[in-house]
Amino acid sequence: MFTIANTIRRGFLKIGTLAAGLMVTFVMLVPWDAQALPLFARQTGQNCVACHAGGQFPELTPYGRIFKLTGYTFGDRVSIPLSVMGYASYTKVSDTSKSDNPAADFQDNATPVFGGGSIFTGGKITDNIGAFIQWTYNNYDSQDANGNWHGHSAMDNVDIRYADRFIDANRDLIFGVSLNNNPSVSDVWNTAAAWMQYVPGASVPANQFNDAATPYPGNSSGSNVAGVSMYMYLNKLVYAELGTYRTANGIFSPLSLGINDASTTKLQGANNPYLRLSLTREFGPNNFMVGTSYNIAHIYDDPTNTSDPNSVSRTVNTGLDAQYQYLLDPHTVTAQVAYMRQKTDVSPNTATANLGAGAGLPFVDANGNPLADPNNSNTTNTFRAKLSYIYQAKYGGSLAYFNLSGTTDTALQTSGYDPVNCVGLTVCNASSVRVNGNLSGNPAIQGFTYEAFWMPVQYARVGVQYTAYNKYNGATNNYDGFGRNASDNNTLFFYIWAAY
Amino acid sequence: MKSKKWMFVVVAGLCWITTGVCAADEPNKTEKLAMSYCGECHGLDGNSISPQFPKLAGQRSKFLEAQLKSMRDHDRSNADSQDYMWGAAHKLDDDSIKDLAKYYSRQKPSPGGTVEYPALAAKGKQLYEFKPANEEIGSCIGCHGDDAEGGGNEPRLAGQHRHYLVKQLNLVQDNKRSAPDKMLALVRKLSKEEIEALAEYLQSK
Numbered sequence: 001m002f003t004i005a006n007t008i009r010r011g012f013l014k015i016g017t018l019a020a021g022l023m024v025t026f027v028m029l030v031p032w033d034a035q036a037l038p039l040f041a042r043q044t045g046q047n048c049v050a051c052h053a054g055g056q057f058p059e060l061t062p063y064g065r066i067f068k069l070t071g072y073t074f075g076d077r078v079s080i081p082l083s084v085m086g087y088a089s090y091t092k093v094s095d096t097s098k099s100d101n102p103a104a105d106f107q108d109n110a111t112p113v114f115g116g117g118s119i120f121t122g123g124k125i126t127d128n129i130g131a132f133i134q135w136t137y138n139n140y141d142s143q144d145a146n147g148n149w150h151g152h153s154a155m156d157n158v159d160i161r162y163a164d165r166f167i168d169a170n171r172d173l174i175f176g177v178s179l180n181n182n183p184s185v186s187d188v189w190n191t192a193a194a195w196m197q198y199v200p201g202a203s204v205p206a207n208q209f210n211d212a213a214t215p216y217p218g219n220s221s222g223s224n225v226a227g228v229s230m231y232m233y234l235n236k237l238v239y240a241e242l243g244t245y246r247t248a249n250g251i252f253s254p255l256s257l258g259i260n261d262a263s264t265t266k267l268q269g270a271n272n273p274y275l276r277l278s279l280t281r282e283f284g285p286n287n288f289m290v291g292t293s294y295n296i297a298h299i300y301d302d303p304t305n306t307s308d309p310n311s312v313s314r315t316v317n318t319g320l321d322a323q324y325q326y327l328l329d330p331h332t333v334t335a336q337v338a339y340m341r342q343k344t345d346v347s348p349n350t351a352t353a354n355l356g357a358g359a360g361l362p363f364v365d366a367n368g369n370p371l372a373d374p375n376n377s378n379t380t381n382t383f384r385a386k387l388s389y390i391y392q393a394k395y396g397g398s399l400a401y402f403n404l405s406g407t408t409d410t411a412l413q414t415s416g417y418d419p420v421n422c423v424g425l426t427v428c429n430a431s432s433v434r435v436n437g438n439l440s441g442n443p444a445i446q447g448f449t450y451e452a453f454w455m456p457v458q459y460a461r462v463g464v465q466y467t468a469y470n471k472y473n474g475a476t477n478n479y480d481g482f483g484r485n486a487s488d489n490n491t492l493f494f495y496i497w498a499a500y
Numbered sequence: 501m502k503s504k505k506w507m508f509v510v511v512a513g514l515c516w517i518t519t520g521v522c523a524a525d526e527p528n529k530t531e532k533l534a535m536s537y538c539g540e541c542h543g544l545d546g547n548s549i550s551p552q553f554p555k556l557a558g559q560r561s562k563f564l565e566a567q568l569k570s571m572r573d574h575d576r577s578n579a580d581s582q583d584y585m586w587g588a589a590h591k592l593d594d595d596s597i598k599d600l601a602k603y604y605s606r607q608k609p610s611p612g613g614t615v616e617y618p619a620l621a622a623k624g625k626q627l628y629e630f631k632p633a634n635e636e637i638g639s640c641i642g643c644h645g646d647d648a649e650g651g652g653n654e655p656r657l658a659g660q661h662r663h664y665l666v667k668q669l670n671l672v673q674d675n676k677r678s679a680p681d682k683m684l685a686l687v688r689k690l691s692k693e694e695i696e697a698l699a700e701y702l703q704s705k
Contacts, residue, residue, distance in 0.1 A: 024642065046586070046591050050583055050584050063540045074537065076591065165536050166545075167527065167536045169545065172544065173534075282550070284549065285552060285663075327550065328663060329552065
């Protein structure tokens, strides 16, 4: 257990030391210009608050949404169309004692880490063509046999678009086409799957329970595929987008550049449609959106083997979302709700393998009976709600609620009653997993994230998040079978995040 | 085939919409700039929806010209000017500024807002019409007109957003926005409540 006050004090001291070091290095290496701002700010000549609600990137204002929908083409082409972003953090997990190997399970807990960063390019290419291209370096991509971390960089979000606008006194139609690598990355509301999670975190074991790791509504194909979508926004009332996705190979390889083959999503064919509809309204300082999305993905079980059509699963994502903003300085208020239902039908090969697989598992149920076969179809429901407030585009906070529920599936069980290796009908280390174990086979996760942050300048953010779990891996108590409770995963996460 | 049919319907619908839009009278260069860029904040017809941004419809063209030039040249340097308008105005040449100013001066201002606080609005009307004996101090009505419609270099205030008026008067009071000497002398004497009263009255005109 830890006392929150002492932990906060130690956390800020450590992150402050790291931040000071980073800032000194940054200032010495990079030419310092008081007006130097990230790429789009330099292109438009406008400060971050013009496009980002309360200055909070990546959340967009109505003006920011139009900037994106019209192809990132407002303003003048920048001679060096580059920006950089970096982040550092310090994490404290509530309980690291309920583990067989805390040093490994919670590696880098209570340690400042530089998580990585991104390079951005794009912006205005012509009066009708623009881009948003992000290349990301992960400082903690993999570990070798000696436990040393190795970094790796790869393509991240890509959105290259052509847009035009037909406008007169009675009608306003924005029309465009986007080439992108992630269903919903072309979206302009921050309830979209690609844009709802803001603060990045290092991919170290200590961060496995921070807010970035909690359930967010998402599309199954992830962010390394290739797709083309057409969209329109009529009279700032109706937004519609329709597209389809395929594997990012061949001519589309750049959209998954740097991602190794085993980690790349391989889609079958090009019939993986994405649909987005939303209604919007602005009145006074308020704006409101309600929308829906739909995506089907046919995904190969093994990304390194796409020869067998029977190894393709089918996932359908159906989403509902809504966003409200109040933008009138010095106050910015945003409320977001997003719900995503995901139904996955396993591949024919997996369905065949599932037959009788229950009996082959190392576990039995609490009564000593063999487990059921894994499901051939699973559904999850992810709900997220967030309320944020920012004062003077400097001081802010948010409260988020997350809830993932879904079908129970023995395929999810990584802990269980093992009559062969354990004394009596108990859970033991021989076959079960601590910390991340799942005794119930249910995926449920539920909790809250509390956040406070400060933006000393418009392109930097210092903050703290506290994520508190009511439920983890299907249970409130003893979710792993070894006595670990959901609240043991509560995490305090300090971060510094800046762009240039 | 089924999936191709509904895609055809969607594309056909888009063609219908875009054809309908394109068939309308094509706006000229200034109108297009005003509607598709300036209009994002100031409203399609210059009547901004959000009180964060001023209404420009019916505004005095000489005043607008002066303000656009001062923001383009970075003379007007309060926070909002820097955040939004320095970038928006930096590419405008004098002719474009003149055309934009004329365009907005010809737009029809929306009707004034409702009075939420009648007593405050009544006080605001008194303040607006008050003519100080000391000629060194200006009067609102003397420069901005009987109906706050502006004139010459003085801006129209009638129907402007309450929030925006309060903000600008505070900026003038705090020396963060320039104003004629007679106006400075008057505004510096106003209390916060009097500023609110003036704004409540003027937004309803």
